[in-house]
Amino acid sequence: MKEKLRLLLGLLLLIIGPAHGLCPVWTPARAASEITRLQQQLQRWDDAYYRAGENQVSDADYDSLLQRLTIWRRCFSAAQPAYAPQLPANGKVDHPVAHTGVKKLRDKLELAYWMQDRQDLWVQPKIDGVAVTLVYEAGRLTSLISRGDGLRGESWLAKAAWIPAIPLKISSHAPRVVLQGELFLKMTDHQQSRDGGKNARPQVAGALMSQTPGPLLAQIGLFIWGWPDGPAAMEARLQQLAVWGFGLAQQWSQPVSDEEAVAAWRDRWFNAALPFVTDGVVVHQAARPPGKAWRPGEGDWAVAWKFSPPDVTSEVRSVEFNVGRTGNIAVVLNLQPVQLDDKTVRRVSLGSLRRWRSWDVIAGDQVAISLAGQGIPRLERVLWRVGERHYPLPPDPERFTPLSCLSFTPQCRQQLLARLSWLSQKSVLDIAGVQRSTWLRLLDTGRLDHLFSWLTLTPEQIALASGISPTRAQQLWHRFNLTRRQPLRRWIYALGIPLPRGALNALPDATWQEIQQREPQYWQALPGVGAVLARRIHAMLQDASIQKLMLFLRQQGIPESLSAQDGDS
Structure with a gap:
């Protein structure tokens, strides 16, 4: 009982929780406009798919936008019925048994909830093809009907003779046998995880809708997934279908007892070499009502769990x-x-x-x-x-450059914070344990006037920052002071001077005055520095804001010793 309650609670969170958080903040007028636009686009895609066999959008994208439309409608017009695809209503032939379709489940949790208390369950690959009804009267094929709107469709009987996978006769004396299945494009060693959809379904739809038979019809296979008024036991159903020439159903149906078994087959078929394109799995319950009770959209005895899209x-x-x-x-x-x-x-x-x-x-x-x-x-x-x-x-x-925001202003907050965060890195000043969040807290104290102001902070001033205890403040003060021992090359790098690593390692010890006086030719002689970069380095070192920071570092006695070694450069 506890497990059932857990599954129900999880399902409610999936259905209700996200919808509440996804409601956009729109006026009623805008909501109506946005909902109408999306609904019209879905209708155009439906029309192209069901009338012309054109797949203008992937199933995953369509399903996602349909879900988004559903959420928007719940947010702003809860009383409206859910959107349903506008299936073609101009079919000329009645289905003797309606096509119900299958509900798509999002994940294993939803599947587990659906499977509980159900018995005699079977999993099959979800063939990516075109749904049809086949009608045999006294063993002879008399109708091949497109799905249409689930109640009426187009007659494709003339194409049946060109599709070897469709038996024109079966060994049955029953007055009428009604089967439902999927016409699909045959594949050789198709691996769904590797090969994807291959545009297979639109090719089949196009061949069936064409006025004249084409060579592609010979490459179409048939998978029977529904025998509405067949034997009650799934094994008997599958066996008889195989005798009649519909052996794929028996070959690709597996009994399952829980969601883990379904997940295992789903994963296996996603990566295995198959003779058809698939887009998930379908779980069937053997027990179902008689065919006369079937209605489009009301078949709760089978559900689909599609493969996860790559995005x-x-x-x-x-x-x-x-x-x-x-x-x-x-x-x-x-x-x-x-x-x-x-x-x-x-x-x-x-x-x-x-x-x-x-x-x-x-x-x-x-x-x-x-x-x-x-x-x-x-x-x-x-x-x-x-x-x-x-x-x-x-x-x-235009306001932000490699020389901007070396000092703090409200407009410079982001760039200065990025500069400070970079200083902490091992390759720069190696300030262990000082993260972006630390610099953000220190910036909020209002005591960081420029890139190196933290050198003058006392432990007491550091402790004024939100979330920094006196003990932590003492540690930070100590780590800040350790940077004074870093060699001059590290401080040049900390200023943002774009010297390559090889050039930094080759830079001899010098004073700040010598660094400022060096001409572009000097920088160009260092490893990895060309003429353009040398001029850029020289120009940056002559910039007033950089010189101001160099003067500050000189006044702070940084670096402490010109003979310090940069052991981990």
Whole structure:
């Protein structure tokens, strides 16, 4: 009982919790406009898919945007019925048994909740193809009907003779046998994890909708997943289907007792060599009502658990501009948190302002995120842009350079904080245990006037910072003072002078006055320094703000000894 309650609670959190947190702050008028725009786009995709067999958007992206529409409608118009695909209603042939479709479950927790208290369950690959009804009367194929709206579809009987996988006769004397299945493009050693969808389903749909038979029809296979009024026992059903020539169902059906077994088969089929394209698994309950009771969208005796896409979708909550140590402005998207593999992704970097403008992404847009090398989140594409676009104002790039923000002003907070954080690194001044959060607390005290003000802080002044105890303050003061022993080359690097590591290691001991007086030719003679960089280094050392900081360091007696060795450079 406790396990059932746990599963129910988890499912409620999945359904209710996220929707509450995803409601955008929109006026009713804007909400109505945005909902209408997205709904119209879904309808256009539905029309292209169901009428023309064109797959203009991936299933994962479609499902994500459909979920987003559902959330928006709950937020602003809860009384409205849920959106349903606009299936073609111009079919000319009635299905003797309606196509119910299968509900898609999001994860193993939802599957476990659905499986509890159900018996005689079977898992099959979810074939990525085109659903059809086959009708045999006295053993002879009399109808091949497209899914259509689940109640009526188009007759494709003329194409059956060109598809060897469809038996035109079966050894049955029953007045009528109704089967439901999937026409799919045959594959050889198709590995879903490696090969993806291969555009297989649109090819099948196109071949079936074509006015004239084409060579692709011979490459179409058939997987029967439904015999509405067949034997009650799944084993008997599968055995008889195999006798009639529909052996794939028996070959690719496995009994399962819990969600772990389903997950194991799902993982196995995702990575195995298969004769068809798949996009997940379907779990069937052997017991189901008689065919006359089937209705579109009401089949609760089978569910689908699709494969995880290589990326996940999220909504952009805000656009953030971060000024880095050298004045470069990086754009970061703050996202509605999503799970990607074992990572919770809340932010993704876009890089420069130019890239942000080329992506044209703002708060409210729906984006797809993947993990690049070393698990770094990466923006893959923008799925949907809100209609009403309010662009945040980025910082002026002209105000931030490698020489700006060496002293504190409110506008310089980000860049100075980035400079301070960089100072702590082992390769710079090696201030152990001092993180960005530490510098942020010290900045908030108002006692850091410039890049090296921390050298003059007393333990008592450091302890004034929020969250820093007197003991911790004493440790920080000691570590700050240890930097005085660092050699001159480290302090030149700490100033932000862009010397390559080889040039730093080759830099001889000198005084601050000598460093200021050296001409570009001197810098160019160092390893890794060309003419352009040499002139840049020389210009930076002549800058008034840099000279002011060098004077401060001289007054502080830094470095303590010109003979100090930079042992870990």
